Amino acid sequence: MLLRRIAVASAVLTTAACAPLQKGTKAAPAEPVRITNQIPFDISVCQAPAAGQMPAPTDPNILVGALMATRPSVMECLVAPTSRGAEQTSRVLLKARATDQETQHTLTGVNLTPEGEACVRKAVEAAVPLKVLPKGAAPVSAEVEFVHEQGRSLAVTLGTNVPSDYSGAVRLGQPQWCDCYAPFATQVPPTLEATLQLVKNQATPGPITFAPAGSPEGDALAACLQQKLAAVPVAPSPEDVKFVRTFHHFNARATAPAPALAPQYRFFQGELVRNQRIAEATLASGVRASASSAYDAVVLQQQKAKGKKALPEQATRCAELTAADAKWVSALTAQLQAEQQSLATAQELKAQEASWAPAEASLQEAVAATQKDAANAQQQLEADQKSCPKP
Template identity: 50%
Template sequence: MMRRIAIASVLAVTGCAGMQEAQKKPQGPTTTEERMRITNQPPFDVAVCQPKALTLPQPTNEGILVGALLSTRPEVMECLVDPKSRGEAETTRVVVKTTVNEQGGTHAISGENLTPEGTACIQKVVDTRVPLTALPAGVQPVTSESTFLHEVGGSASVKFGINPGSDFSGTVRLAQDSWCECYAPFAAKIPPQLKATVDLKKGTATPAEIVFDPTNTPEGDQLSACLQAKMMTLPVNITVTELKFPYRFTHFHSQAGEASADMSPELRFYQLDLLRNQRAANTAMAFGARANAAEIYEAVITKFQKTPQKKQYDLLPELTSKCNSLVEASKASVDALSAQLQAEQQSLANVQELKAKDAAWGELEGKLQEGVTATEQDVKSAQDRLKADQGACPKVNYK
């Protein structure tokens, strides 16, 4: 199980290269303004606009904690977009060490190139998204460690001081997670990719004009109108007479199962990378929940076996109930793995499409194929385990 999480993490890092490639290939022709290198327009994962506190299966265990922390990746990485969260180095490493015992639980944040602002942001994310409950008396403490890696140039990031257009773009990007009402209609799907023309003028406190290209869909145009209104309130400070440049809104959604129709193959690659990460998190939590159910059932079996035969009948309802819970947990683990396999197969097909145009994608194709093959075997093993669990349940006849 932990091997599958490790593979997902490796592919998540590889996905940074996919995002770099996607950003190198803008939608449409290159303009004069773009040749001036307007930067600070990285993608935005709208999943950060729908954060939900997880209800962890109890008692928690390492697998559950690993999956829960992995699911916070969109919000953790969003914290690191802001340059105030990072030091001067290009690489930022975040380590979340989680401990749960009889007194309660804590998430301890540490890392490299992480500022106090970054630490505080991530601390708030994990405390809110992964609330911890004290373990029952007598249960051994549980610990887990999760690592997040941010690479400037590979991960979404903003850097100020490049040029006025890039600085305004950075201000827009950092404001996006506070514009979540604009993204409310996209709770379960990816918003369209948008392009706006920004006009800034010297001596004006806010933009002179911002015009979005039409999307030809009501919800797309509604999103454009909402974002345009937000952008028009942002501060402007330029020394040249006028500056016009395009701003591209590249949207992802790590909880969305399908890519949007207007996504290029490069953008689909990164979208699927985000989806794989969430599916791996779900798998880890499902396997952790099954481990709990199996342990509880084993305890009931032990109690049943130690009970005098004349009184064993009284334990049959509990034995049956706990076994049924184990079967349900096993079904959930099969479903989670199957969903993960589907995402990995989609990623493989996507990379094969990219490889047809650029042979350099071949190396990643091999890694993804290895992952698909391994997950196929994991699914089969989980299905066999489910059958065994179903067969282990007592057949009770109360007639």
């Protein structure tokens, strides 16, 4: 229920409701206009996958980790109402398979429109480019499922009223405004507030002003967004409406905490980062397993040759193994740090509201498990280093 807790809406009064009353009339209570669709934007979707970043899928966990890491892009595809059907719950099942002959991505969707499927497929195929395996290699496959629930997951809903539809159009436009977010590749952009006015029967927004962001980078972001907002078309409004539009931001690829965020937003930001760290650790474990198999094959070859001297390739493969070990340890350490940060935030929230106790308990278990995994990985690294043949 986290997103329901952090849902954002503005209650404003139309200027018509605030007009002077004629003499002898009785003041009618002003009806507030609820402005919806002010949902956070995860700017990590602005970062294109680095060329050559995806290792050859020689182990299932490599594929699992790579598919898990597509969560921000997949969930962003499902923000748009045109991507989802009439049901409240949408499911995306991603499957990937590689053999020494071919590769294949398979997408199975529930409550997805053709537009939604196309968006997800494009994002996944760009982020997880599959490679044909070496001749004779065993087939490798994996699958990951994502679930989007309207009311709990980020989603734009249109048709409430003109300002809400405009706010929704703004949110749907943000993935195309990545030039504004370029300076924040590893940071969480600040929360911004813009005061907007929709003018009666006008197809473009009226004056747009941002409150000071508190930093030069934040003010530059506000200036960039101001230009984007001015270009978003508006369905003609029956009356003037002035409201505050809040821009909440997340970044699943942030490398540092975001202490300026309110605790609930900070928790959600931390969970986005934690999901990515888990994906990275899963992929790293797959790379390590693949390197171990390659090294074991060389050792077996040396044993069959009944030679006492290590084969030249053995040192190379062992160096690759220990390098993979080190990356696995590093990935688990980063995962542990993310889990500890989420746990601290959950404990802060539980001190204010007891309903956060299950989240705290779950994260305590996750921290304990990852501490054990990281310790085991470190021991494996040390053991592999000792077993490597000396030059």
